Every structure is written in C-alpha cells, then in structure tokens.
Amino acid sequence: MKKSIAKIYLIGMLAGWGVFSSGCVKNLLDQDPTVDPQLVNLWKTESDATLAMMGCYADVRSVFDRDYLMEGHGEYTRVRGSAVSSTDLRLGDAYNGAGGIYDPTGYADKWDEMYRYLYGGVNRCNYVIDNVNKLMEKEGISRTNMERLLGEAHLLRAMCYFKLISMWGDVPYFSRTVTSNDQVATLARLPIGQVKDSIISDLNYAFEKLPQKSPELGRASKPAALAVRGKLQLYWACWNEFGWPELAGFQPSAAAATTAYNAAAADFRSVINDYGLTLFRNGDPGAIDGPGQADTLPNYYYLFQPVANNSPEMVMSFPHGGTNTGQGEELMRDVAGRSHEGSQLWVMPRYEIADRYQSTVTGDFATKLIPLNPADVPDARTRANSALNPQSYQNRDYRMKASIMWDYEMSIGLNSLKSTGWCPFIYKNWGGSVTIDGIRYITYNTDGNNSGYVFRKFLRNYPGQGRSDGDYAWPVIRLADVFLMYAEATNAVNGPQADAIELVNKVRRRGNLPPLAAAKTASKATFFSAIEQERIIELLGEGHRGFDLRRWRALERVWGVPGSAGIWRIDTHGANQTRYYQNVPERTYQQNYIFRIPPSERDRNPNLTQNTPWL
Template identity: 65%
Template sequence: MKKITSKILSISLLTATLFMASSCVEDLLEQEPTTELGAAVFWRTEADATFALQGAYSSIRPLFDRDYYLDGHGEYVRTRGTSATNGNLRLGDAYQGANYNPVGYGASFDKMYRYLYGGVNRANYVIENTNRLLATANPSSVANLEAIVGEARLLRGMVYFRLISMWGDVPYISKVINDNSEVSDITRIPMAQVKDSIMADFTYAFEKLPVKGSAVGRAGKPAALAFRGKLQLYWASWNKNGWPELDTFTPSASEANTAYAGAAADFKAVIEDYGLALFRGGEPGPIDEIGKADILPNYYYLFTPVANGDPEMIMVFTHGGPGTNQGEELMRDVSGRSHEGSQCWVSPRYEIADRYQSTVTGDFVEPLIPMNPTTAGARTMPRSAVNPQSYADRDYRMKSSIMWDFERSIGMIALQSTGWVPFIYRTWNQPVTINGERLTSYNTDGTNSGYVFRKFLRNYAGQGRSEGNYNYPVMRLADVYLMYAEATNEISGPQADAIALVNKIRHRGNLPALAADKVAGKQAFFDAIEQERIIELLAEGHRGFDLRRWRAIERVWGAPYSDGVWRIDTHGANQQRYYQNTDERVYQQAYIFRIPPGERDRNPNLTQNTPWL
C-alpha cells in the first residue's frame, strides 16, 4: 500500500482517546487517513490498530462536539456566532462560518459536508487495515481486532447518519481513498441504500463490541444499539411524514411501521439489558432558593465533568482539559466575559422560559409578562419576566439550565474565582448591592433575550475558557427513553412502560407524573414527549433535526407568506422576526441542505437537491 500522509502520528498521544489531526480539508476528496508511516511498517500489531482507532476518534470528535450550535435552527436557542477557528478542525472548523439562525441555513454547511467525508475516510482506514490484520491474526487477538473494526464502523455509521440527515442522498465510500481520481466521478447513492449500509455498520458494531468500552470515550454495545435504534426512528419519521424535497425518496407507511418497531426493540434492549441508569439515579437533588446558587440540582451537574464516565452517558467524545491542547470550549460559547473572557455565542431565547412547567401542578403556568424593569412594580409584579419570584416552583431543570435576572454564578478571571456574579440583563459589569452584599454584575452583551445559560457553565475556577475537560455526550440514556416512548407511541399509542420512562425524566426536574389527559391518546402523548425533548435536550443539538424529521417547521414558524414569528426579550422588545412573508422555496431549503457547489464543479455527476436548483 502506498505511503499515507497525515499528521496524526506527529502529535503526541495525550490520553487513550485524546489526540487530534490538524489539517485543512479543502474539498471532499482530501481525506487523508491516520498515519505518515507506510502501512507495511505500521500495521503489524493489535496496538497499531488501537492507535489508529484513537486517531479516528480524534478526527471524528470535532464533527459532533459542538452540536449545541445546531440548536439555533430551532426556536429556543440563539446561536449568534461560534468560537470555532477557521482552518483548524480540532478547534471547530467543521462548524465555522455556518448559519445557525432558524431560517436560511441550508446553504452554509459546505465545510461540514467535506469534513464529514474526511471522517469517513479515517474510519475506512482503520477498518481496511485492521481487517488485513485479522486475516493472519493470532486467535487470541481476533476478538479485540474485531472490536476495533466495530468501533470504527460505529464511527463511520454515525458520520453517514449525519450526512443523510442533512443532505439525503449522498456518495457512499467504503474504502480508503488515496487519490482524488478515485472519486472524481462518484455519484450520490439513494438514501435507502446508504441507510442499509449504516444499519450494517451499527449491527456489526453491536455484535463485536464489548458490553462496556475499554476506557471512557470508547464505545460499547449500548452505543451501537442506541444509534441503530435512532437511525430506524429517523427512517420511520421520514417514511411517515415524507421528505418531498428529496425527489428520489418515496415514503412508505409499511416501512415506517417496520422501522418504528425496530427502533423500539433496540431502545428497549438498551434500557433493559445493560444495567444503565440516569445520572444520580434520576433524582432531582436539592435546589437553592431563587437568586442563590450554592446548591444546584443534579441535572446541572450532568453537564459538568462530575458526570464524566457516568452510565447515563452512553457515548461521549472526551476532552483533555488544561495543558493538553485538547480542551472543549463550552464555557467560552455559553457564558460571558465574567467567565475567563468568554463570549456568549450561544444563549437561551426568551420563549424557552414558558416551557418550564410547575413543580406543583406538573403543567404549564400562565405565560410570563415582559416588562421594562424601569416600570413601577416590574420587579415585584406577579408573572413579570423581570421579577425573580416569577421563576419559583418550576421544573428544577430550569435553574440548572438558564439564568434570569439576579441568578448568580461564579466569576473567573486568570484562573481565579472573582466570587459571585449576578446576571442582570443589559447591566454589564456594574457594581450592584443585593441584600447588603456588594457584587459586580455578569458581563456580557451577547444575549438579547434576558437569559443566559447555566447549562455547560463550570461553577469553579482553575480552567481557561478553552480548557474544559467535559466529555461531550452524543448519546444519553434520557434521549433513549424519549426515543423509545416516541417509537412505541407511533406503533400502539401510549404504553405503560413508555409513560413510566417519561415520568422518570420528569422526576429529575421534580415534576409530578404526567396527568391522565397527557397520556389520553397518541397525539397527547406525543406532545408530552416533545415537551420533554425540548427541556431535557436543550442546547444539545437535537431540536433542528426533530423539527425537520417531524415536518414541523411550519407548525413553529407559521405557513408560507404568513406574518412570521417574533423572538422577544424579557423587557418586551422585539428582537428578530423569522419566516415573515417567506415563500415555499425557503421552507423547502430549511428541510434539506445544499450539496456544496464546489463539489459539483469538480464532479458534474453530483446532482443537486431540488430546492437548491
């Protein structure tokens, strides 16, 4: 085999899964695999295969570990920009330069498309060469080598799953590409065929992987099974709801039913067969009073390094933290300058607050009333959006996820704590006195809603804004619970076991069980499941994909040529209006992404998705 060129092995290995290729992907065809060493020299032992697999993890990690940006495609998160570094895959280049508004985003993910194919080629490199080792391996090494192939096939399946979820029909490459000429005339493959290949990858991974990964960040059987279930759930959704923008796809009700059943079976096995449990037993934990943060609910800690290695995290991508050059930048993206000079690229929208239900009734409360704080009584009026007491007795995940006026967090500068910083919308870095305590307010102008995230924000100093060591989840048990409930509901309506699982998730927010009217029929239970997906998975990158597979964009933003929908702030000011007087083509372009024109210029055999012609 010819010499392979890449930079993976020129970078020191930091931990079992933490090292990163650093190369610029110029087009789909620059897909350089894992090592600078010739295969005949390198590929000799099981350790070589393991080392190459680590390179694949490190190259595919930055295709998923900033998915929180993608929540900007929904209605509850604003992504005004990113901290990604142009030209540096490890630092987020796959996400850099894209549009994260709820409309007009479909033409801006050319980089992601190309980097995803780079990830495919890195996985293929491991699969191809490890299979060569298997041909002559000692019997004692066969199981471990097959598990390595399984992990690489799981990664490849995840990448192709992302590709078809965004672009529909895509080219399918199952071998290492050493020269652009090998794929210069490649064509798009019908999504159904690609789906079957992904299913085969996930099934092989499930059969060959150990029950538990050999290290944190290494996949086990539950991950493969969960992703296989998710693929079937999406396939069922597309077949039930249609995907008219993909003109090669014909939906089938019988395909949908079969896929829902397959998804339910896989999710049920994940839930029942591996002893998995929600973080801290799914208990809500204690909570501090309004305006205090010494005691935070368990859900908050699920999104800090405390949860690294927890069984709820079925599959994660690991990060090295300080001194490794492998840190995550979650704090930089979700918090403000008070927190190591962070930039608040991602923030909650005003409208999320009314989605948090009452811990007393278990249902929605009367909507908040936006008010200018200078208005007499605004800070004390019931239901006022600027009255902190309006947020009392809500789902514990609210305090864990967002901060409103006078909620506080630990400020951090130069790796040292600066003490409590209260968030007060539009009051940046100002001296304030609260109950006789002199403080300096949270410093950010990055939010335009009246809220900032607490979710993903560390509550201790000592790490820079780009030195996080949180293991970013791409599959959580809570998501599996909700996907199982969705699949079974589509088949048979509300089922007792699915209702119980949704109630387990609600319990972590200290909410009562679902009332009878919430499980009275298929639509009512679907609404309850969607509600939990909105709250439980907030800012984890799921909402845009859900809206597209459910064909729900019009339900959220109004029909074509309608008035559109404003996003406002806690003071009552209009901020952005989306889908105002928007024609059908713009909606169509929100449901399917554009095949990169640069790829089509290089290869005229690549067709374009119809809304982009």
C-alpha cells in the same frame, strides 16, 4: 487544486488518545497522493492498531462535539453567527460558514465544511478498517482485540453517514480508503434507502463485536450501537410517515414507517433493559436553592459537568482532554460571558424557553411570564409573574434553574483560573456595580445577549480551567434521550403505552415534576405533545431541536405557513428582537428541510446532482 469530495485525514491524530498531531487539519488530497513510510511501518502490532483507532475517535469527534451550535436551528436557542472562528484550526472548520448558519432559517446552504469533514471521518474509519483487517492476518495478533477495533470503526463510520443522510438525503457512499481523486471523482449520490441499509449493516457488525461495557471512558460498547441503530430507524420511520418531498425520488411508505418504528423500539428497549444503564444519580432531582442563590444546584446541572463523564447515562460520548492537552472542549467559552474566563457568549437561551418550564406543583404549564421594561414600569421587579421578578421562577421544573439564569441569579465568576466570587446576572447591566442584601457585587458581563437569559447548563462553577480547557465528555446519546425516543416510537404505532409513560415520568422526575396527568396520555396526539415537551426541556442546548423539527416536518407548525407574518423573538423587557419567517415563500421552507450539496463538490464531480430546492 482540490482533489477530493472530502477532507481526508490519514496521518493526523496518531499521537495517542486525546492528542492531535500537527497534521490534523490538512486535507491530504489537496496534495499529490503519496504513501508515507511512517504509515507503512505503523501497522505492525496491536498497539499500533489501537493507537490508530484512538486517532479515529478524535477525528470523528470534531463533527459531533459542537452540535450544540446547531441548536440555533430551533426556536429556543440563539447562536450568534460568528460562533466559530475560521482561524480556530485546533477545532477545525466543520461548524464554520457564512453568517446565518445558526439561525432558524437560511442555514442549509452554509454547511459545506460539515459535508467535507463528515466524509473525512468516513475515510478515516475506512483507513482503520482496511488496515486492521490486514493486520489480523498476521501471526500472533489477537482476533478478539482487532474485532473490537473494527466494531468501533464501523460504528463511527455509521454515525458519520447517518449525519450525512440526515442533512443531505442521498449521498455518495464508499467503504474503502480513498487515496486519490480518481477513486471518488465520479461517484454519484446513492439513494438514501441504500445508504441507510449500509449504515444498518455497519451497526449490526458493531453490535456483534463491541463489548457489553467499555472499561475505558469514551470507547463504544454494545448499547451505543443499539442506540444509534434505534435512532436511525426512528428517523427512517419519520421520513416515511411525514414524507421528505424535497428529496427527489424518495417515496414514503406507511408500511416502512411502521416497520422502522417497531425496529427502533426494539433497539431502545434493549438499551433500557439489558445493560444495567441508569439515569445520572438515578434520576433524582436533588436539592435546589431559592431564587438568587446557587450554593445548591439540582442534579441535572451536574449532568453537564465532568463529574458525569462516567455516568451510565452516557450511552455514547466523546471525551476531551482538558488543560494543556490542546483537546479541551469549549462549552464555557460558547455559553458564558466575559465574567467567566473571558468567555464570549455565542450561545444563549431565547426568552420563549422560560414558559416551557412547568410547575412542580401542578405538573403543567405555569401562568405565562410578563415581559416588562423597568424603565417604563417602576415595579417591574416585584410585579406578579413579571419576567424580571425572581419570585416568578419559584416552583418550576428543577431543570430550569440548572439550565438557564434570569435576573439576580448567581454564578461564580472566573478569571485567570481563579474564582472572583459570586456574579449576579442582570440583563443590560453588564459589569456594573450592584448591592444585594448589603453586599456589593459586579454584575455578569456578557456579549450580545438580547433575550434576558443566559445558560447555566455547561457553565463550570469551579476555578482552574480556561474557557477552552474543559474535560467534559460530550454526550452524543444519553439514556434520557433513549427513553424519550422509545416513547415516541411506541406511541407512533400503538399509542400511549404504560412502559413508555413510565419512562417519560422518569425523565420528568429529575425536574421534580409530578407524573403526567391522565389527559396528557389520553391519545397518541396528546402523548406526542408531552414527549415533545420533554425533549425541548431535557435536551435544550444539545443540538437536537433542529433535527426534530425537520424529521417531524414541523417548521410550519412552529413558524407559521408560507406567506404568514412570521414570529417575533422578544426579550424579558418586552422588546422585539428578531422576526423569523416573515412573508417567506414555500421555497424557503423547502430549503430549510434539506441541505445544499456543496457547489464546489459538484464542480469537481459532474455526477453529483443537487437537491431540488437548491436548483
């Protein structure tokens, strides 16, 4: 019998940093409550407390390090519906659900497991906080060391609650370790404003107690607390500016929006100016190969490889253990195809993203690509601006070649931990033989690609690791994101500001783009569009777009108003693939703006109300 509103992890993950214990996937409140003697004996030394905190990091990581799957809620990334196996116990079930959870519509009733796992993260943090506070009372224990651990636990708890309110609005709130059903069985949903204030309190505490800079990879420091607090304030500002009518009882306030925008800007400004943080490789674009070559890739590509793990751009990240740890990330498995260690291509760019990459010559959008079917158009691969002509992609934002691959782009094939040599991608030619410049290749073999593009971003270009054995530290917040959020917050209150424009141009520079033209910064509206454009390109595939569309109430702007014809997603051959939002009623949009409180939790707790669109 289920005995909890959340999955609670009090035992698992105490084997050390980056190592799960065998109990990590259990919901302990599915069992009779008990006091484990090993836990009672654990809390004796500072090392015990640090060990528990490392387990807390590993536990909470599981509700953030696959947010790239949520990119499918936007319009530029496709995520196939069965991307996470229900038997993938090492990962856990936080991103699991029925078909459609990664589509741009119909997703918000498919995230019950995320709800439970987030509360599991909350309770794991509570467990650490409660016991560290007790341990500090013992003689000989360093208060400074213990307060750092408390700061980390408060930050992680804040991150879990922030994600909860971002998806579900009003949620139950508890700040003490839960060990029995009776402690949570009647908790009502707390108004979002009160939960937000509690999150701010956690982040204030974390900022006070965390170090300026952490000497250990993956452990939080002051900039992380500031960045999360700034992001929370930015979201709060958006909800108050644009409204959240699907959240019953929430009353937006223009004054509250302005206050929150200013508070967000202040936090972001401090992250940018006070801690010596810089963009990866100073934001330099680096060198780039021509079409069809990949010996030399832009610096942006390497930002998503382990070489960037210690970069000062990574304001908050979650490390992974790599080979033979059971703690590897699965980015390559999810974004690559069979030619790369048998990967499964669950995540891929849609055709429409290509036209978002701007010209390095003009700094603006290039002539639109023309999708052509080579079976119908004999010169499809040489025609000007054809989506199948490699020359059509020249002189584009360097982040394009670093992020996606089109026909005849190369990557290094990998099999049995060894390189199989260059592997050209050619849409609809899977694992076939092709001769290029007199050299015979076997083409990239993929599963389920229906756009004509695949990701290069996150794809490893070196042998020695299996598809699920990556050691990349997943970025929850990067400095480039902070730059763009700062620009958004200041623009919302004061319009385009010189320092904000400069920061956006720094992000553009890594794509080798010229600074924004004057017309792009002439008004609040045009500068917002420029910021949104940079968020689309800079953060592609990292899980931000769906959250951005919801907080800006932009679903109708992207997909059309209720009852409209909807929008097709096509491929490089010009074929229609999927049409979204066709003739859907207003209620569908409402349901996509707020997630459903899990019915199973409401069955166990009569005081849990449901979000209005789901009644």
